[in-house]
Amino acid sequence: MGKVRFLMIGVGGMGREHIRRLLNVPEAEIVALSDPSEAAITLVKQNFPQLANIAVYTDYQEAIAQSGADAAVIVSPHSMHFEQGMACLDGGLHVLMEKPFVSGSDNAAQIIAHAEKVNKHLAVAYQRHLMGPYMYIRDLIENGELGNINYICAYQAQSWLKGATGTWRQNLALSCGGQLNDSGSHLLDIVLWVTGLEPESVSAMIENHGREVDIDSAVTVRFHGGAIGTFNVVGSASIGWHEDVSIHGDKGSVLYRNNKILVAREGEKSLTEVSEADLPSSSDPDIDFVNLVLGRVSEAAAPSSTGLRIARLTEAAWESAANGSKLISLA
Incomplete structure (x- = not known):
């Protein structure tokens, strides 16, 4: 061909x-x-x-x-x-x-x-599986430079409540869910991908702000192996876009701040910004x-299994929120 x-x-x-x-x-x-x-x-x-x-x-x-x-x-x-x-x-x-x-x-x-x-x-x-900043973070973790991951804090804010008003994205029958299932899907995916961690249990609180889909979500996850993490997906923000991800291991930490990466390796008490020249080259899913x-290539950068993994995590968050933040097991 x-x-x-x-x-x-x-x-x-x-x-x-x-x-x-x-x-x-x-x-x-x-x-x-x-x-x-x-x-x-x-x-x-x-x-x-x-x-x-x-x-x-x-x-x-x-x-x-x-x-x-x-x-x-x-x-x-x-x-x-x-x-x-x-x-x-x-x-x-x-x-x-x-x-x-x-x-x-x-x-x-x-x-x-x-x-x-x-x-x-x-x-x-x-597409983030093929973007330099995220590939850098994944390599950092895979190479053991952060040690065992203990804690993750992921945050995304977008004016999605206003921006998607009147579109199919806030129509449950067409979208099958709100901001957690839309832009928030990227946040869930990239944390699981760069860390290689698998969720064990989930607890969540969700606010719909009068819409038929989720707008703001606070999701807490216990991962297999003991790490814990929080996903904060804010669709009601006034700002266009902001995203932070902090990952802390027993040897080091990495912070993603809207395309800027800061790293503290073993023995370092302060963070150092990573130069763009040190990042892998980016590509795209197409x-x-x-x-x-x-x-x-033998496998897609984001194979279909990633979609299944995020669907399971998202469903568990929805189930937890619908049942008063009940702890939902994914084991």
């Missing part, structure tokens, strides 16, 4: 970002767009003149059958991911799924098993997925 031919399912804002990336990959070719929104299709053709004559489908099932694609990128509302992903796999397509993967852990386990059965690649577009389909 010289090129990977892509069908784009969902071409809204994030869909257009995937298109932009794929158009910069020589081994990728976008052969069809599928979206019921005429306005979304029009924006794609305005922004990317090279796609002016591309095949367009309002029905994704017709697109799977007729487009001649090798792979699909699914960027539709969350509730549609499972059905569309299963249809793509049944149609012989590899699938790159936008976060937070599919609706619920049961569906996640089912689609993962189905991808294995039909021998197709299935990956999640958690390049990674093309390399996966072409056999250049």
